[in-house]
Amino acid sequence: MPLVSCTTTSSNTRSVRQASRSPTTDSRRRSSTTATDSSRRPLSVESQLAVPNEWIYSVGALYLKHEGRPVPQDFRDLMLEEEPGLEEVLTCVFGIQRHEARTYETLLDNPGSTVEELAAELDRDRSNVNRSLSTLREKELADRERRLLDGGGHVYQYTPTPLPEARELMHETLEAWAGYVHERIDEFGDDC
Numbered sequence: 001m002p003l004v005s006c007t008t009t010s011s012n013t014r015s016v017r018q019a020s021r022s023p024t025t026d027s028r029r030r031s032s033t034t035a036t037d038s039s040r041r042p043l044s045v046e047s048q049l050a051v052p053n054e055w056i057y058s059v060g061a062l063y064l065k066h067e068g069r070p071v072p073q074d075f076r077d078l079m080l081e082e083e084p085g086l087e088e089v090l091t092c093v094f095g096i097q098r099h100e101a102r103t104y105e106t107l108l109d110n111p112g113s114t115v116e117e118l119a120a121e122l123d124r125d126r127s128n129v130n131r132s133l134s135t136l137r138e139k140e141l142a143d144r145e146r147r148l149l150d151g152g153g154h155v156y157q158y159t160p161t162p163l164p165e166a167r168e169l170m171h172e173t174l175e176a177w178a179g180y181v182h183e184r185i186d187e188f189g190d191d192c
Contacts, residue, residue: 086101086105087101087102087105088101089170090104090141090170093170093173093174094139094141094170094173096135096136096139097132097135099122099124099128099132100132100135100136102122103118103122103129103132103133103136104136104141104142104160104166106118106121106122107136107142107158107159107160108160108163111158111159111160112157112158112159113157113158114155114156114157114158115129115130115133115156115158118133118158133158136160139169140161140169141160141161141166141169142158142159142160142161143158143159143161144156144157144158144159145157145159
């Protein structure tokens, strides 16, 4: 099971990242981060995301990016839209950035594209497109395949998760989040 590391910076931006380190290595890293920069402090996943660790893992760690979790304000904004598009729904449900949602939409139209091809299509820098693709892969919205080049070397080609599967992921994610919120509502007043 992957480890989850959460930090808050002085500008109140939060990041959550998946790590493959051992708990010992991770705790040493947190200690050194806290010691070197007092404005950064480790947070538990529960305080960061307001959900228990096992819930995160049961959903497949779909919310592990930036503030990658459904945000109540995002849901309110989405409900106020007359007809929200795929981009708006993706950003709300998966907690991804708009440019990452646009990358997914472009990938739907251009399956099997390389980073360079997507960068040209999106008119964005390759490094930014590569980061977007990494996020999409973390969210299980894209996959990559290594292709060997005739002259030597290799290139990665990216394929989007088909829209029907992405819809299913969105439903699962929302149902898990709603289930958690219902549990929290039921717990109100238990300690009074």
